[in-house]
Amino acid sequence: MKHQAKVWVGVISAFSISNPLLIHGELIHRYSFNDEAGDATGATLTDSVGGANGTVLGAGALFTGTGLELPGGNSNSAAYGDLPNNLISPHAAVTIEGWVTIDAGGNNWGRIFDFGSTQNDGSGGEITGPGNTNGGGTAGLDYFILTASRGGNYDQQRIEVRNEDPAGGGNTTIDSAVTTTFGNKVPFAVTWEDTGPGTSRINYWRDGVKLNIDAAVTSNLADLNDVNNWLGRSTWLNDGNLDATYDEFRIYDEALTGAQIEASRTAGPDTIVDLSDDPDNDGIPTVYEDLYDFLDPNDPNDAGLDEDSDDLTNLEEFEAGTILDDDDSDDDGLKDGEEINTHSTNPLEADSDGDGANDGVEVTDTTSNPNIADTDGDGINDGPELKGGLLPRDATASSPTMIHRYTFDDPAGPAVAGATVVDLIGGANGTIVGSGGNWTGGALAIPGGAGATADAAYVNLPNGLLSPLDHTTFEVWYTLRSSQNWGRLWDFGSSEGGEITTTMTGATQGQDYYICSASLGTNLGSQRHTIKNLDALAPGGGTGPVDGNEEPFDFANANEFDQEYHVVGVWTSDLNGGGQLTVYRDGVNQGTRTTTFTPRDINDVNNWLGRSNWTGDNYLHGDYNEFRIYSGAMNDAAVTNSFAAGPDVGPGGAALEITDITYNKNDDTFTLTFSSLPGRFYYVFSSTDLVDFSNEVEDLPSGGLQTTSGPFANPAPGSSRIFFRVTEE
Structure with missing residues (x-):
């Protein structure tokens, strides 16, 4: 048997089905690193196809006889591969393919490749050797990168395109989480192709598995200032160089299809596959037909058969990248032909619109559209709505249950340490910690101050308010009195050492948290709504990744002192381990991001208003008019209604009159x-x-x-x- 397991080969979209398959992408650069074993310092990296030879710069590199071994380490001295300028930018599409062995970790943000530029001092962003040779800054400006790690975690990776040379183009980030076994060879392929003026898309495969689908990029290949084209080094000069061995590195001038990439991966690094070899002229190349027993490269009739009875011919499945002998390639309950011909969904992605609901569920449950993440446009994706008992085609105001309400309407006077902060609904009363707080008669005023050293007042709410919830909404009315570095509106989570009950604890780092800050650092024009999971304790039973990667959503609004604002944060779960963060300011939806974990993953033992679990951050200086926690998600309409009603009115109510x-x-x-x-x-x-x-x-x-x-x-x-x-x- 030639075919004994699923072969994942490619992607389908409405675009690819309606256009003929590009059978042949031209290989324009090939680096095979098969020099005689020995010292590679200063050696030439031969391009056997395009003649664009590179050079080994820095110290410690070796040729193994079949590859280039880089030692990793500080970019001021460690070896890396320097390829010629302008390998990417002249093209409208490229595929970068390679085979690399990650030999060891220990170097943060190690790059498999990084093509771009660095902050410059008149040199156009080019760095000509180890260290900082151009006299400018150390930050990458333009780049197209694939990392072997995110930070120091080699079980997570990142592709990113940044277009800030000149400034203003923004960046696109595509993260993956694939376990890396040091010493094992990893085949990879990344395609980047223009789709229109100022737009392009990226697809990424690692070890034969496609890890993203048509990620949208807001720039073109021609926008890239690719003057630092490096293997094993980052255009952010303070990142570590990669400890790895390169077996093969290739660049094509087309975005190869999934089938082509799979055929090349199967052939291996020492063989160039002729993707145009099709002796029976049936549209399926020989290298692909050889993967299946029921295909014959000399029989054109097998292209028109339907091996798995999914209403797609073998040729149509090859063009679509679906599995020829599996009628449901993505196991979502819909046949491949049904997905393409009836629903226009992606037969290689169980959740085509990424909303947390399986395509089969959305098709069966006719209240939602499997191609629109938020069918009713109410600010909550269909998956969380379906699992939370809401209707994904109903944009009228949702009605989450208010479970905690703090109105801070004690009589005017000092809010002394130990004073009770009353929960009018849930009985989860909080406590004032620190000094300098005051009741105004309708709000709590706290003084702000240096987080590590000040005995400044903040509110400590009981443990466990967040972690029992699948879906939650936090709502606050606040007034700022001065600028404080990273002042928190709320911060629920844990810090190094776990629970903290006093002020003046020094600077410790936040471990788990769900936060909203009133400023981005000291920048009052921007705010952050974010989560992080670094604390292995999960009292709510969450099973998300404990990786310490912050998952932020930054938003920009002016903050004037002495003016009241309204902020709502919504965190929903897809009940499959992930979720969605949405934030509102003064009734307006600021945006949404997906999350890799849920409220149940947070070890919420420091549930604070006005203080950060990064205890070196400043305390908030301002007034709290009202703070609420809901079980369930507010949608756009519910937030709009609550903002209009104001802080003295619960959902569905009117002002006391x-x-x-x-x-x-x-x-x-x-x-x-x-x-x-x-x-x-x-x-x-x-x-x-x-x-x-x-x-x-x-x-x-x-x-x-x-x-x-x-x-x-x-x-x-x-x-x-x-x-x-x-x-x-």
Whole structure:
């Protein structure tokens, strides 16, 4: 048997189905590193196809006889491969293919390749040797990279395109998480192709598995200033050089298809596959037909057969990149032909729109569209809505359950250390820690200060408020009084050493956290909504990656001092280990990002308002008017409604207001009607001078959205005037 397992070969989209397959991508550069074993310092890296020879720069490189071994280490001295300038930018599409063995870790952000430029001082961004030879900065400006690690974690990788030379082009990041076994050879391929002016797309394979689909890039290949084209070194000069052995490195002038890449990977680094060899002219090259027993490279008729009865011919499956003898290549419950011909979904991706819901589920559940992540455009992706009991075609306001509410409406005066911060709904009362806090009568004012050394007031809420939840919404009304470095609106998680109960603890690093900061560092024009999972403890039972990689969403809004703002953070789970973060400012959706873990992964033992789990960050200097936690997700409409209602009104309610007063002169009684919220308790007071409201007339439970008090006897008989006040417990 030639075919004993699934062969994953390529990708399908509406574009690729309607266009003929490009059978032949031209190989334009090939580096095989098969020099005689020995010292490679200063050696030539021969391009056997294009003549664009490179050079080994730095110290410690060896030729093994079949590869180039780089030692890794500090970029000021360690060896790397320097290829000629402008290998990428003249083209409209390229494929970079190679075979590399990661020999060891220990070097942060080690690059498999990095083509681009570095901050310069008149040299155009080119670095001509180890260290910083151009006298400028050390940051990469333009680049097209594939890393062997994210930071020091070699089980995570990154592809990134940055277009900041000149500034303003932005960057696109594509992360993967594939276990690296040091000493094992890794085949890889990355395609980058223009799709229009200012747009392009990237696809990435590692060890025969496609790890992303058509990642959108907001620049073209021609925008890349590729003057530092390196193997094993980063255009960010402070990153470490890679400790690895290169067996083969190739560049093609086309974006190869999945089938072509699989054929080349199968042939190995020492063989160039002739992808145009098709003796029976059936559209399927010999190298591919040889993978399957039921295909014959000399029989053109087998191209029109349907081996797996999925309503696609063998030729159509080859062109689509689906598996010829598996009717459901992505195991989503839909046949490959049904996905392509009926639903226009991707037969190689179980969740075509990346919304957390399987294509088969979305097709079966006709309330959502498998090609639109957020069918109703309400700010919550379809997957979390389906799993949270919401309707993904209904954009009307969602109704999450408010489970904690802190209104900070204690009488004006000092908010001393140890004072209680009352939870009006859930009973999860918090505590003031530190000094300098004050109740204003309608808010809590905290003073700010240096995080590591100041005894500054903040709010410590009980442990475990976040981790039991699958979907949650945090909502806050706040006012800033001064700029504080990374001042936190909220920070729920843990720090080095776990739980912290005092101020002046020195600078420790946050381990787990869900945060929203009022500023990006000291930049008041930007804010951060982010999560991180570095603490292995997961009291909520989460199973997400404990990798320490922050998953931020930064957003930009002006922060004026002494002005109140409204921020809502929503974190939903797809119930498959991942989720979605969305943030709102003053009722406006600022944006969304996906997450690799959920609230249940957070070890929430430091649940703070106004303080950071990175305890060297400053305390917030400002006022809290109200803070709420919900079980469930607010959508766009719900946030808009809550912002309009303001901090004194719960969802679905109206401001507390006396709407009618009736006096019956026959029996000298009054009847009051006022707006209310279900499940609350109210007190009615009277006064004759608008100062002393100590006279309680009646206490009563809510009558719903409207409550009536009375009739009750005139509390001030004979008085020429009387005033009433209603308060909510």
